[in-house]
Amino acid sequence: MLLDVGDVFKALVDPTRRLILDELTERDGQTLFEICARLTTKHGLGSSRQAISQHLDVLEAAGLVETRREGRYKFHHIDTAPLVPIVERWLRPERWGPA
């Protein structure tokens, strides 16, 4: 999978999409309902389900979220693989600070 690193930055620029990734980091594999409920109740976000669904599409296009069908359910998973090239590009081990 060859992804434009620009898509990754574009996906991460939006605070709601970063919150979605935060919540998927806390528990991977969530339905759209759970993601919406967490954003509403934990973060006070008033976004519609359609808006969250569109945010998930952007994250999926950037390779940061993967959708998995399990029978009749659909779960969303975080994939941090697209972040690795970003880290490797500028962040060198010798600059990580004292070990």
Place this chain on the structure above:
Amino acid sequence: MGTGVRIHLTSVLVDDQEKALRFYTDVLGFVTKHDVPLGDARWLTVVSPQDPDGTELLLEPDGHPAVKPFKEALVADGIPFTSFAVDDVETEYERLRGLGVRFTQQPVDMGPVTTAVLDDTCGNLIQIATQAG
């Protein structure tokens, strides 16, 4: 002045009434209130054993052609059709999981309420909830 209007009945649309009765009584813990033959179906309601004169839940056949795509769309997005109160979501989650119930959402602390979402085996997702405090 109030009008006296109140909720005495609500319903879930189930794909099989007999299967639904088993799940809603044997697994979830409701008890049968009415079971009356009605054409080729039954007028089938259950209540909470703690509130036998309270709101009845009608296990209603989902035969109308519009229902199936509606239910499937809700289930795909993880959206529960309705919500039931329990004393403690975590305890109930463990108990139901032990009985083989499938959850699409494990218990989550949502601040004023803790919720989990389960599959009723009749084509619906159901939320269980406990209010904090």
